[in-house]
Amino acid sequence: MDPSPTSAVDRRVFRALPPDQLPEPGVGAANLEHLAPPPPWRQYLETQDQIRGEGFVAPPGLDVLINTALILRRPILVEGHPGSGKTSLAYAVARELNLPGPYRWSVTSRSTLQDALYQYDAIGRLHTANLPAKPGGGEREDCVEDYLRLGPLGMAFVRSTKASAEQPARPAVLLIDEIDKSDIDLPNDLLHVFEEGWFEIPELLRDRRNEHLVLPHRTRLTAGTEERVLVKGGVVKCEEFPFVVMTSNSEREFPPAFLRRCLRVEMKTPANVDDYLAIVRNRFRDSNLNAVEPKVRKLIESYLTEISEKKLLLATDQLLNGIHLLLEHGDVSEEVKRLIFQSLR
Numbered sequence: 001m002d003p004s005p006t007s008a009v010d011r012r013v014f015r016a017l018p019p020d021q022l023p024e025p026g027v028g029a030a031n032l033e034h035l036a037p038p039p040p041w042r043q044y045l046e047t048q049d050q051i052r053g054e055g056f057v058a059p060p061g062l063d064v065l066i067n068t069a070l071i072l073r074r075p076i077l078v079e080g081h082p083g084s085g086k087t088s089l090a091y092a093v094a095r096e097l098n099l100p101g102p103y104r105w106s107v108t109s110r111s112t113l114q115d116a117l118y119q120y121d122a123i124g125r126l127h128t129a130n131l132p133a134k135p136g137g138g139e140r141e142d143c144v145e146d147y148l149r150l151g152p153l154g155m156a157f158v159r160s161t162k163a164s165a166e167q168p169a170r171p172a173v174l175l176i177d178e179i180d181k182s183d184i185d186l187p188n189d190l191l192h193v194f195e196e197g198w199f200e201i202p203e204l205l206r207d208r209r210n211e212h213l214v215l216p217h218r219t220r221l222t223a224g225t226e227e228r229v230l231v232k233g234g235v236v237k238c239e240e241f242p243f244v245v246m247t248s249n250s251e252r253e254f255p256p257a258f259l260r261r262c263l264r265v266e267m268k269t270p271a272n273v274d275d276y277l278a279i280v281r282n283r284f285r286d287s288n289l290n291a292v293e294p295k296v297r298k299l300i301e302s303y304l305t306e307i308s309e310k311k312l313l314l315a316t317d318q319l320l321n322g323i324h325l326l327l328e329h330g331d332v333s334e335e336v337k338r339l340i341f342q343s344l345r
């Protein structure tokens with residue numbers, strides 16, 4: 001992983017050269033030939049959501065929780081350490097059941113319910129209204145829906161369709177990531193919308209027309225497209241309750257009313273080498289793991305030692321980073337292990 005400059009092949013990309021030894025402009029770029037391809041989860045491709053869903057390995061018993069949530073139409077609150085696979089659960093369900101989404105909302109301390117429902121660009125509309133009139137004296141058309149875009153929750157409502165004789169129920173997947181970072185009132189605000197299954201857009205209610213084609217929520221797959229979404233009467237509603245996954249790093253307690261309406265589960269990390277090896281095989285299915293399996297097992301053992309003996313809080317993706325380095329370079333030095341196996345505390 002860390003060959004010295006005297007090695008037969010120096011695979012370092014950045015070599016920390018002193019100023020008087022820097023290459024001519026353009027020459028240093030040749031070192032990028034040694035840059036290894038990124039890990040599967042760090043490739044920004046159109047198929048990235050599919051890759052993320054395929055790479056998830058469900059712990060025992062999780063299928064019972066998911067099926068219960070689907071039957072009862074209840075949201076799931078998934079708790080666990082960072083990197084334990086909480087977010088990937090939503091992608092795995094959407095992938096296996098071929099459901100719309102996941103429509104992802106990454107919550108911060110400044111997030112409001114409005115962000116999840118829809119966004120209204122009032123400043124953009126005002127700016128357009130102040131532009132000079134069209135040549136020839138025609139009036140500038142003012143369409144309120146041009147300044148409205150559905151949020152992830154609004155999009156999940158629209159895409160969740162009711163069962164019919166010809167088609168089964170098809171809920172969209174809504175991912176509310178790190179809800180424990182939210183304002184104290186947000187969880188209960190969300191519950192109200194979940195219980196009602198609809199919400200109003202006041203900007204559309206004030207318009208004379210009954211039907212509007214608003215801009216959709218953007219995802220990786222829909223970025224660059226503007227296939228409008230029909231909203232009637234200024235109301236966005238679902239026909240089928242979405243499959244809702246809310247993740248939490250257990251950084252706060254939630255109100256009892258919120259917990260009562262959720263199905264709660266802790267995403268536990270594997271406890272032995274073989275369980276971790278199953279995750280590694282799933283994440284690196286296109287790699288020749290068999291050729292280096294003894295080294296992979298040794299690295300997993302080192303990872304578990306850091307957790308059990310040194311009492312470090314580590315995430316599964318830290319182990320996967322080490323496996324990727326091992327597959328690309330044939331070994332992982334102790335120095336690099338210290339870098340990637342750093343405690344999250």
